Amino acid sequence: MTDRDDKRTVEFPERELEALFKEARRETMLPSGGLMERILADAESMIDTREATEAARLAALRAPAKQRHPLMAAMVAALGGWRAVAGLATAGVAGLAIGLGAPSAVTVLATGSYVSGTEAYDTATSEYGIDALLPSFYELAAEG
Amino acid sequence: MDLPRRMRYAEPVMTMPFDALNDVSDEALLVAFGNGDRAAARALTLRLTPRVVGYAARLLKDREEAEDVAQDAMLRLWKIAPEWRQGEAQVTTWLYRVVTNLCTDRLRKRRSKGLDEIAEPEDGRPSQDSVLMQRQRVDALQAALDQLPDRQREAVVLRHIEGLGNPEIAEVLEISVEAVESLTARGKRALAAALASQREILGFENDGS
Numbered sequence: 001m002t003d004r005d006d007k008r009t010v011e012f013p014e015r016e017l018e019a020l021f022k023e024a025r026r027e028t029m030l031p032s033g034g035l036m037e038r039i040l041a042d043a044e045s046m047i048d049t050r051e052a053t054e055a056a057r058l059a060a061l062r063a064p065a066k067q068r069h070p071l072m073a074a075m076v077a078a079l080g081g082w083r084a085v086a087g088l089a090t091a092g093v094a095g096l097a098i099g100l101g102a103p104s105a106v107t108v109l110a111t112g113s114y115v116s117g118t119e120a121y122d123t124a125t126s127e128y129g130i131d132a133l134l135p136s137f138y139e140l141a142a143e144g
Numbered sequence: 145m146d147l148p149r150r151m152r153y154a155e156p157v158m159t160m161p162f163d164a165l166n167d168v169s170d171e172a173l174l175v176a177f178g179n180g181d182r183a184a185a186r187a188l189t190l191r192l193t194p195r196v197v198g199y200a201a202r203l204l205k206d207r208e209e210a211e212d213v214a215q216d217a218m219l220r221l222w223k224i225a226p227e228w229r230q231g232e233a234q235v236t237t238w239l240y241r242v243v244t245n246l247c248t249d250r251l252r253k254r255r256s257k258g259l260d261e262i263a264e265p266e267d268g269r270p271s272q273d274s275v276l277m278q279r280q281r282v283d284a285l286q287a288a289l290d291q292l293p294d295r296q297r298e299a300v301v302l303r304h305i306e307g308l309g310n311p312e313i314a315e316v317l318e319i320s321v322e323a324v325e326s327l328t329a330r331g332k333r334a335l336a337a338a339l340a341s342q343r344e345i346l347g348f349e350n351d352g353s
Binding site: 014016017018020021023024025027028029030031032035036038039040042043044046047050051 | 177180182185186188189190193194197198201202207210211214215218219222223225226278281282284285286304305307332335336339343348
C-alpha cells in the first residue's frame, strides 16, 4: 500500500460510512408478533401476581378482626343476631328501671293485693283506682 | 394526522388494539404499569420492544438470541416498575444499558465456547435478490462492526444506528462523555479501515468523487 492509499482509506469513510449507517438503520430487525405477545404475557402475569399478592395481604389484614371473639360471635348468632341482642338488652334495662324505680306500684300489681279476698271491689271508692294499674310515672320521675 | 405514528407502532403486531397513549411519556406509562395498568403494559411493549430487539440483534447478529435478550430485558423492566424512581434515568437509557450488559454476557459465553462463528448474517427474511446491493453493504458494515472490540461496537451502534446522543450513551455504558467520544472515533476509524478494501464491491466507487 502506498501513502496515497492510506490517506484515501482514512478519507473515504465519513460520508460513505454515514450512508452505510443510514442503510443499516432502515434494516433494523423488527420484533416478531410472537415476541410481542410473550413480552405482553410477562407483563400481564406480573400484574396478576401483584394483584393476587395484594388481595392475599388484604385478606390477611381483615381476617383477625373477624375472628377476634369467636365465642361472642357464636352467642350473638345463637340469640338471633345483633338486632335480637339489642332488643334483649333494651328489655333488660327496662326491667331494671321498673324494678328500681317503681317498687310499690309493681309489687302491688304483682301481688294482687288490690283485690283482697271477697271484699266488694268498688273502683269508684277504692283506694286503688284504675290508674293504679298503670305504672306511676310520677314516682318514676321523682325517684329515678 | 396520527396515522403515520399509528403505522409505526402497529406494523409489527397488527392485531393488537391501539390506544390513545401515544403522547404519554415512557416513564408515566411505567409508573401506571407499576400500579397495575394493563393498557400501559401494552403501550410500553409496542413502543419499546422494536428498539430493544433491534439493538440486541445488532450486537448479537442472531435473531433468536436477540429476541431472548429483548424478552429478558423487558421482564426486568416489568419487575422494577413498582420501584421505578422518577426523574433519575430515562426508561430507554435504562433499557439500553440492560440490553448492552445482557449481550456482553452472551458474547462472552459464546467466545469462551469458541462459537463466535456460528452466527452468519441474519437469515434472509425478505427476498434477498431485490435488495442485493443494499443487503451486501449492510452485511459488510455488520461484519466490520463485529470485528470491533465490544465497547467500541456498542458506542458506534448506539451513536450512529440507534441515534443516541453522547451524554445518553455515556449513561448507558456508564463511562464519561469523553470516553464515549474516543470510543466512537476509534470505532469509526477501524470500520473505515475494514471497509476500505471493499469499496468497489460495495458500489461506492461510482457514487461520486
